[in-house]
Amino acid sequence: MWRRIRTWLSLLFCRESLQRKDESHALMNSLFHAIPDLLFELDADGVFLNIWAQSDQFLPTKKSEMIGQSIYDGLAPGAEASIRKALNEALDHGSSFGCTVCIPAPNGTCRWFELSTSRMKQEEGQRPHFLLLSRDITDHKKLENELRKREQEFRTLVENSPDTIARYDRQCRCRYVNPALAKKTEGGASALLDRTPSQVPGMPQGIELENHIRRVLETAQESEFEFLWSGKDGEEFTSLIRLTPEYGADNGVISVLAVGRDISELSRYRRKVQQMAFFDDLTSLPNRALFYDRLKQLIADSAYHQNLAGVMMIDLDRFKEVNDSLGHPAGDALLREAAVRLSACVRDYDTVARFGGDEFAILLPEIRSGKDIGTVAAKILAGFKQPFRVAGRDVFVSASIGIAVFPDDARVADDLIKQADSAMYLAKRSGRNEFRFYSRELTILASERLTMASDLRRAVNNREFELHYQPQICTLTDSIIGCEALLRWNHPEKALVSPGSFIGIAEDSGFITDISEWVLLTAFRDAVSWNTRGGHSHKIAINLSARLFQSKNFLDTVRAALSRTRCRPDWIELEITESLLLDDGELALQHLADLHRLGFAIAIDDFGTGYSALSYLARFPVDTLKIDRSFIQNIGMDRSSSELVKAMLSLARTLNIVVVAEGVETTEQLSFLKEYGCQIVQGYLLGRPVARADFESTILHA
Structure with a gap:
């Protein structure tokens, strides 16, 4: 394009007759008034001879003032040198392109121009003239500088980020790695670049x-996952990887950006907590919580496939005598050896667990008959006939075994464990060192449940229920800050009945909704009564029924109770169990979010007894954790329980969650909890559950 203009202009100046010279200049003016660029005619000394511009506003000064002046006037040395070089190139070669200079503007700023220079054809003997086409690229320069600045900022962030960053093309080949990833990888960046992850040496997880x-x-969808991989010197890392698609001009995915955050420490902590929570510290066997979870899974699988399954409860005979005579270290050694012998008697996919003390349990899936379980039990008894070598001496310890079979004896985990336990005690009473099958007829239990359901119907109609309140104490002030509402059934024949005896039947028979509504209304009214008298406020903790919480009308029921009693939600803490969060996570999240918006505090009851991931603590709006009494009771007696309680308190403190310890019965337990930062405690040591009137007179007014 420029060459055509140059040729055309040269012809105009060299070949046009004097009669058409004015017409050519007019045509040139029209041409260059139609483009934003500036055109200058210069002599060999750089003096302006002609100027073509749309307006004077595009020039450093008026056109009339520039004619006859040198282009070098007022230029910085660098700009002058660039223009002289361009003119010399045009003189030698006919043209020069790509020269950029910064020229001062009248307002004191500096504007950038891109210059293209061409030597004009002249009559022989005349001094050379030049055409200089100037394009204002100031805005382009600013954008270029801004992009360069942003690119440098981005590169600085990426190059110095502790996160690992890589980019992969459509063939999954690595095109970029940042220093953090190169540093962790065996062989550095060269081991990754131009390779797919599966081709990286020494990284089988690729x-x-x-x-x-x-x-x-393929999907253009972001992805996030945990990735365990091997780095330099075989070191293992756990990274939280986030993959983000990157798009081209046609909106198609052209590459994937992989950003990894090192969560190795968190992963190790999580495994440690899981180990402490679900495995016995002494024997490394699964504990009660993990056994219970596997049993529930086995029941579901066995019911679906119509298989039999066996549950064994095992108690070591005369273990206490060994412990008392030889000491706890000897007792611990015996328990570890017992765990080894029990594990040797079962299949790889069976579960051997330690419930605590000298009590073990075994889960046997996919059995053909009760005879198969009897064979395993006999094998265990035979294995225990060999002496245990502890404290430098041989010790003989036998075992008493109780057996329950699914589905013949029960279809519920709690019942299977309870019935196997009953059979084990029968084996002990029968002389020890033997096994017994559960033998009670299920019709007896069914009859008792039917009677209980009938009594519950009458109790609902006659309002035979009442609430007892157990105080909750602040460990910092030793003052009452609230209480837990505990349901009691004032049975006309059995006196006060605790909910553990009838809640399951109430849920199965459908009475739980009426009972739960009564509990909410009664507790709300008591909260209004106690918190409108002046003085300190007291929050009431209410345990929500699983059936009520999972019902569609749950929130309507709660709102109706608030409306009827005029209770403030901040006077109430609603408790749910861990299992409720996991059974239907989305429904639980929705309900808890709605309750939080209403102003209720949310507590997780029996924390630590469920076999679940801890991630729900960050996902759900949880204010309080209630550590189950089973952990509190073993403080000072079982190191694993003590360490687990400390871990729970540490976790809650990190997440800014309040902790309530249930079942505090000794001063040793209380001192331990205070020492490790438990904020609230409750238990018989601090106050038993009492009726409403007694709670008001003896506790609230104390």
């Missing part, structure tokens, strides 16, 4: 990462 990347390339 195929997993590659599959995730290919999925993002």
